[in-house]
Amino acid sequence: MRFYILGIGPIGSLLAYHLRAALPRTHPITLIHKSVSQARTAANLGGAISVENQGIVQTCDTYDMEVFEQGDDSGAGLPFDSTLSKDEIKNYMPPPEKLRTDPIEALFVTTKAQNTTNAIIRMLPRLTSSSTIVLLQNGMGIYEDLVQKVFRNPESRPHFVLASNTHGAWLKSPLHVVHAGIGDIDFGIVPDSHRRDFEASLSDENKPKHERELSLDGITRPGEASYDRYRSLRHTIAVLRSLDALGCNWKSISDVQLAMRKKLVVNAVVNPLTAILGCRNGALFRDEASNRILRDVCHEAAAAFQAQLEADTQEWLDSLAPDVDRSQVPLGRMPSDLEANALVQEVKRVAQLTRANISSTLTDIRKGRPTEISFLNGYLVRLGQQYGVPMPVNTVLVNMVNMRSAIPIDQML
Numbered sequence: 001m002r003f004y005i006l007g008i009g010p011i012g013s014l015l016a017y018h019l020r021a022a023l024p025r026t027h028p029i030t031l032i033h034k035s036v037s038q039a040r041t042a043a044n045l046g047g048a049i050s051v052e053n054q055g056i057v058q059t060c061d062t063y064d065m066e067v068f069e070q071g072d073d074s075g076a077g078l079p080f081d082s083t084l085s086k087d088e089i090k091n092y093m094p095p096p097e098k099l100r101t102d103p104i105e106a107l108f109v110t111t112k113a114q115n116t117t118n119a120i121i122r123m124l125p126r127l128t129s130s131s132t133i134v135l136l137q138n139g140m141g142i143y144e145d146l147v148q149k150v151f152r153n154p155e156s157r158p159h160f161v162l163a164s165n166t167h168g169a170w171l172k173s174p175l176h177v178v179h180a181g182i183g184d185i186d187f188g189i190v191p192d193s194h195r196r197d198f199e200a201s202l203s204d205e206n207k208p209k210h211e212r213e214l215s216l217d218g219i220t221r222p223g224e225a226s227y228d229r230y231r232s233l234r235h236t237i238a239v240l241r242s243l244d245a246l247g248c249n250w251k252s253i254s255d256v257q258l259a260m261r262k263k264l265v266v267n268a269v270v271n272p273l274t275a276i277l278g279c280r281n282g283a284l285f286r287d288e289a290s291n292r293i294l295r296d297v298c299h300e301a302a303a304a305f306q307a308q309l310e311a312d313t314q315e316w317l318d319s320l321a322p323d324v325d326r327s328q329v330p331l332g333r334m335p336s337d338l339e340a341n342a343l344v345q346e347v348k349r350v351a352q353l354t355r356a357n358i359s360s361t362l363t364d365i366r367k368g369r370p371t372e373i374s375f376l377n378g379y380l381v382r383l384g385q386q387y388g389v390p391m392p393v394n395t396v397l398v399n400m401v402n403m404r405s406a407i408p409i410d411q412m413l
Helices: 010-022 036-044 086-090 113-126 142-149 227-241 253-277 288-319 340-353 360-366 377-387 392-406
Strands: 003-006 029-033 049-053 056-060 064-068 077-079 106-109 132-135 159-165 168-173 176-181 185-189 248-250
Touching (some): 010 029, 010 049, 010 168, 036 064, 106 113, 106 227, 113 142, 159 253, 185 227, 253 288, 253 340, 253 377, 288 377, 288 392, 377 392
Parallel strands (some): 003 029, 049 176, 106 132, 185 248
Antiparallel strands (some): 049 056, 159 185
């Protein structure tokens, strides 16, 4: 089975290295480069990816490379030919048989949140209902954006896996990633339209709760009529579970969403403040002003999460049969980790842990690139609008980051 990686930045490179280290060579790994120049740089480096941790550098190679042909709407991938010169590549018109049009079975997406939808649209002709897409990015709302804009029909929608990453990494040079902070990756499967219970093993009454764990057979097993539809999902989850060095944990989707919400709030405080102030993470929360903003963002987020839980609970109650005694139905409670005070402590903990880091939003602004603020504070603002929760501080932070992006970083009037 071939695995594709879209987004060859720090996390994409880290993931590609560990996939190659864990998988036999019979399972090809293809790196999708956004430009010919990026692919040529990779080819000049021998196509190898290096990971550095505490001064020790380890390398993996044997990757395939694809570049999407410019101006072509077929979604076909062009295998990169390193023997061609820059001028030859610029005017190169490959014969149809050289274009890769085979369906993509497994796609790991590590691009910036704001670039994801357009990239997926570009690949749409090669994605089927049997494909598996793993979303591994900062922010929230990316999956919802794809469902609304790209995969409206649940029957033709690929399988989706959502992941929350806490590893810290940065690129020392192309394809040389420094693994600066060891974390973990929690991932879970988004329920599909066929109501298949991927988490059935967690309800196995034949085992005590502490012994229950998610099972690949809950996805599908060889011989089942639906095996072909779910085969790539089973294999992708199996591969993720094998990445022990990245601390990959298969969890229920509700647990993954909890982790994603916590990380979202951390980024919704740290990223805009460091981007606006032009400082490292560790410079924050030494003064009362930044602490006030911290508390305000966390209280707004907690209120929105609470309102969402209440609305979801009411929708579920309304769906029950009329003869069900609703007073006897156990209702979900707000996780303590998403209460305002707990979120404040989590933001401070992560900011201290990453005190030497430069946030991705500040990096984007310094390089004149669009930021992911729409999927950080912007997501919280949209959540507040949906459930009637005022979001004044988050709204101001979105506007401030967008203003900062619109003004050249070196402009002095």
